[in-house]
Amino acid sequence: MSRTDVTGTTSVRFSVTTGDGLVLAARSYGDPGAPTVLCVHGYPDDSLVWEGVVTDLAADHRVVVYDVRGAGASPAPRERSGYALDRLADDMARVAAAASPDRPVHLLAHDWGSLAAWHTVTEERHARLFASYTSVSGPCLDHAAHWLRSRLRPSPRALAEVADEALRSAYIGFFHLPWVPEFAWLTGIGGAAVRALERVGPPKGRPPRDKRSLRNHLNGLELYRVNMRDRLLRPQPRRTAVPVQVLAPTHELFMVESLQASAAQWCEDFRLRRVAGGHWVPRTRPGAVAGRVREMVADVEKGRPRSAAAAGAGAW
Template sequence: MTTRPHRYVTATDGQLLAVYSAGDSTGPTLVLVHGYPDNATVWDALVDELSADHHVVTYDVRGAGRSTAPEDRSGYLLGQLADDLRTVADAVSPDRPVHLVAHDWGSIQTWHAVTEPGHAHRFASFTSVSGPDLDHAGHWLRKAPDGFRNVLRQAVRSSYIGFFGTPGLPEAAWLTGIGGAALSGLERIGGGHRVPARRATRDYLNGLSLYRANMFRRFTRPAGRRTGVPVQVLAPTHDAFMVDQVQSNAGRWADDFRFHRFQGGHWSLRSRPGPVARRVRALVGEIESGAPRPVRNLTAQQARRHGGAFAGQVAVITGAGSGIGRCLAFELAERGARIVAVDVNAPAAERTAELCAMITPGARARRVDVTDSAAVDGLAAWVREEYGVPDMVVNNAGIGVAGPFLEATTEDLERVVDVNLWGVVNGVRAFAPMMVESGGGGRIVNTASAASFLPSRLYGAYSATKAAVLGLSRSLRGELAGRGVSVTAVCPGLINTGIIANARVSGLGEVSGTKDRLNRLYRLRGYTPEKAARRIADALGSAPEIVPVTSEAHIGLALSRLSPAAIRGYARLAPPL
C-alpha cells in the first residue's frame, strides 16, 4: 500500500474510506479514483507529476486497499460508489468543486457520479482514462452507431466480464496466481517503464462484486444519463480492454466533451504518466482560468450521429481556404473539433475559421505559404503556444498542373513539387516531433490523390508529386507507429473543388478551352467536396493507411494491386477532352 499518511472518511452506509493527500493545499483539488483490481497506489506516479501545483487526493474505494468492505454485494452498487465519491469530495474540499481523474472501474463509478444531478455541482471537471459509463456503453452496444464490427471488437475485449460473473472460477484464478500472471502480461501491452503493481489478495477478490452487482442490469436496461460537467476522455492507443469508439460515444451525453488519444496501454497512468498529467493540467488550468470552453453547438441529431471522436480536439488544416480543405474544416468543427485554418490566401482562411467558430468555438486562421519551411515551423510554434500540441494535422494544400510532362516549364515543375510535396514534408517535420514528444496519440493526414496510383499522360508531374506523398505517408506510418502517431494518406479522385480553375495547363492547345473541358468533366462526375469531407472524417476515426474517396479511387487502388498491366494501359489513353 502507499506510504503516504491517510485518514478515514465515513461513507453514507458506515464504510470507512482511506483517503490520502499530497501537494499544494492551496491549489485546485484533484480527486483520483482507481479501478479494478487496483488500489490508490496505482496513482503514485501521476501524483508525483501533479502535486507540485495541485492538491492531489487519492482514496481506496470500498473493498480495496485500507478501506473497509461491505458484507453484502449491494454495497457495491454504482449509486453507493457515487455517494462515496461525493463524500470524499465534501471532506477534502467542502467549499470548492473538485476536479476528478479516474481510471478503469474508477471511471465507471465517476461517470455515474457526474451524471447524477444531486452530485454534479460538486465537480469542476472529469478526466476519464480507459473507462466508460455503463449506461452509455449499454446504449452503444444496442444501437451500434459505429458499426457492428466495432461492437464485435469490444465484445471480444470485454469477454472477461462473463468470466468474472462465474461463481468460484475467478476467485480460484486469483488465489492460484494464474489470474495474476495473465494480468501481468496484459499490463505490458503498450510499453513504457515497467512499474510493478502493489495489490493485495483482497483487492482482487472484493472487487469482483463490482461486476456482479452492476454489469447485467446496466447493459440490459441502460438509462439516459447526461452531464454538464466538462468531460475529457483519454484513450490509450493500445488499450487491451477498450476500443476508442465506445469511449468517444460518451460525447453524445456530455455538453462539454473532449476526446484525446495517447500512446500506451491500459495501465499507462502508471508506466507513462506524463501524457495523462499534461492533459489533466491543461483541462484544470482552462476551467480554473474561466476561459471560454469549446462547447459544441450540435443539434440532438448531430450528437447522435457524430458522438465525440473529434470533440475538443485541435485540428490544423492547410489549404483550408477552399475545396476539400474548407469542407473538412467544417465537417470536423461540426464534430466538435477546434480548427486552425491555414491557407496562403488570408481572407479565405479567415472566412473558413469564422464559419467554423460558429459551429465550435475556438477556431483561428493563419496565413502561411507551406513551401516556406520557416513559416510552417512558425505556425507549429504558434499552435503549440495557443492550443497545445494538436491532435490532428491535415497537410492538404496542393495545386494542379496538367499537360504533357515534356512540355511543362521548369517553373511549373518546381512549383508543383514545392507545394504538393514539400508542403507535406514541411508540415510533417514541423508537427510530428511535438506529437511524439507529447506522448503520441495524434494523427497526421496527408492529401495525396488517386493520381498517385492511376498515372495518366495528362498529369505526369502532378501524379509524380502525389505518388511521392503516398509513398512518404506509408513510410512514415511504419516509422511512427511505435511512437503512437498514426499517418493516413487521402486519395480523393475526381472531386469538383475548382482545382482545375487554378491549375497550370501546358501543351494542350488553347488553355481556357482546355480548362473549361476539364471543369466540365469534374462537374459531370458530380462528387462534391462536402461529400468527400464526410467520407474522410468518417474514415479517420479508425486511422486507416489510405482513404480512397470516390469509386474511381477505390477501383484504381484495387487495379494497381491486382492488375498493374491495366494501369499501364490506362496511362496511355488520351484524356476525354
C-alpha cells in the same frame, strides 16, 4: 496526520465515513490552496496506482487519493449490494465534499473508478461537487449499453466494432462465474493468462503479490457481479454539464475507442485525447496523464472550457 509516503511527497491522512458506515482511507498532497484533483482508482488496484501522477501534479495542485470500498486500506461492505454504483457514487461525493468543502474538485479516474465517476457526474445531486472530469479507460455503463444498441444494425463496420468489443470484454462473463475467478487469482492462472494479452503496462490479471493485492482482486469481482447486467440491459440516458475529458490509450486492450468517443452525445463539453500506451497509462506514463489533467484544470479554472470540436487526434 502528515507523513512522507512512497511517492516521496508529504501526505496528510484523513478518513471519510460512507452512508452505510464504512470508513474510507484517504490522503492529500500539495498546497491546500491550489485547485484540488481527486483521483479514483480502478480494479484490481488501490490508490497506490496514482503514485507517479501524484508526484507530478502535487507540484502545483492539491491531489487527493482514496482507497475505494473493499480495496487497499478501506473496509469491504458486508453485503454484495454494497458494491452498487449508487454506493460508489455516494462515496465519491462524500470524499469530494470532505476534501474540498468550499470549491468543486477536478475528478480523475481510471478503469472501474471511471465507471463509478461517470455515474457520479451524471447524478444531478452530485455534479455540483465537480469542476471537471478526466476519464481514463472506463466508460459509463449506461453509455456503453446505448453504444452497443446503436451498433446492432446491418452495417459491416458497426457489427465489426461490436464483435471486437465483445472479444475485448469476454473477461466480464468469466468474472460472473461462481468461484472460478477466485480460483484463478489465488493460483495465478488468471494473471498469467492476461499477461499473455496485455503487453503495455501492468495487466489486469497481474498476480497478487501480497495480502493487500489479493484482497483487491477478490473483493473487486463484486463490482462486475452487482452492476453489469442491470445497467447493460436497462440503460438510462445519463447526461452531464461537467466538462469531460476522455484519455484514450492507443493500445487499450479492454475497449474500442469509438465506445469511449460515443460519450460526447451525453456531455455538454467533451474532448477526446489519445495517449500513447496501454490500459495502465496512469502507472506507465504518469507524466502524460498529469499533463492532460493540468491542461484541463487550467482551462476550467480560467473559465474557458473547450467544445467537443476541440478533440485532439494526436497521441502524447
